[in-house]
Ligand SMILES: Nc1ncnc2c1ncn2[C@@H]1O[C@H](COP(=O)(O)OP(=O)(O)OP(=O)(O)O)[C@@H](O)[C@H]1O
């Protein structure tokens with residue numbers, strides 16, 4: 001029986017889809033059977049980020065409505081046999097599927113796959129409710145901006161009320177270089193103080209992410225980029241390893257501090 | 266009737282009148298005598314209205330009855346009812362009073378968009394995040410960071426206080442007195458890690474913040490906690 005993890009954020013554009021694609025990729029790299037599920041009906045783009053758009057025949061709504069079998073809608077990744085994508089419908093809206101239908105689909109996938117990574121749409125309405133319906137765990141993505149942190153807090157409050165979910169973990173995305181250069185960890189510290197949940201990882205703001213996205217190739221496949229290493233470490237932490245946060249800067253003290261944040265012994 | 270003890274006695278005090286009502290007779294005869302008394306006891310009076318304290322003894326007066334008595338007193342004389350006093354409470358009033366003095370403790374983080382509201386005093390072990398709100402009819406004590414909105418003394422109790430280990434609220438309210446955080450707060454850098462407490466400064470009717478120790482001097486109600 002696999003594990004379903006929803007990637008959510010509240011605020012839009014903070015990197016949910018990028019995170020989903022890369023976590024899926026790194027888990028596949030580790031040999032796990034992974035299915036990516038795009039629940040952003042009407043604004044799908046996980047397929048684009050994965051470079052699989054041209055293979056879509058059926059989608060999530062077709063499965064929910066019984067127009068096709070679940071297996072017919074799953075698209076095999078170009079690079080990994082153990083990685084598949086269940087795309088969202090592009091021409092419908094969030095109400096085209098119910099949380100009950102969603103839960104049924106996720107439960108079916110859990111029988112076949114080790115990990116089901118669910119890409120959640122922005123917001124806290126129907127689309128969010130669908131995305132969390134079948135999930136066992138949640139990862140909240142935020143950027144170091146106050147509005148993004150505020151929305152993450154709102155989402156964490158909602159996730160904590162859902163008794164089917166274990167307590168959510170946090171990824172801070174798009175940390176800018178200068179924040180590190182100044183040794184200014186205050187921002188991350190302050191985020192952790194407010195949100196007070198486990199930190200799963202931090203990902204640098206990296207030009208390479210955008211160019212990789214445009215090529216339809218998750219950055220995690222390119223081992224030389226900083227973001228890639230961050231995603232690989234996140235993948236290992238999901239698998240239960242305790243990996244210290246990589247030293248993003250040579251400044252001592254920073255490393256220590258993040259270790260503390262990560263709750264490492 | 267005339268040689269019986271009066272059902273209504275009126276005494277003068279320097280700050281007004283005290284009207285004592287017999288608590289054994291029927292309500293109707295009480296009202297009858299009250300009307301009579303106020304007619305007979307006519308005095309020419311110049312100047313402001315005189316406050317009256319009504320002592321009802323062991324009689325329970327309903328809201329309607331209180332209203333009736335208030336009306337009679339106001340219509341007959343240059344008098345007005347300042348307060349009702351009695352030795353008895355309804356069960357409901359009693360339960361309410363009890364609730365107001367209760368301390369409820371919660372262990373949680375109140376997050377953005379969430380509201381935690383209780384009757385009486387609140388002891389929160391955890392944080393109040395930006396965009397979150399805690400409300401109490403009594404005082405609020407936060408063993409953690411207060412970054413959102415805290416509203417103490419919701420029903421207008423100005424003696425209520427708000428205390429927090431880390432006092433960085435977006436807004437504080439005590440009764441109907443509201444204060445917000447300064448727009449350019451040069452916070453946190455001062456390294457001041459003392460527990461702080463907000464209260465209504467009675468001289469200016471504004472919310473003031475001080476070290477928690479200042480409470481012992483000014484707030485007797487806090488003694489309840491010990
Ligand atoms: N670490 C990063 N460094 C640089 N760019 C990034 C990073 N993470 C995400 N981006 C870019 O930010 C943009 C938004 O990312 P993404 O689509 O993953 O966000 P989202 O949360 O899924 O958005 P939506 O709410 O619209 O679904 C994309 O252009 C992506 O390439």
Ligand SMILES: [Mg+2]
Pocket residue numbers: 016017018040045119120121
């Ligand atoms: Mg997205």
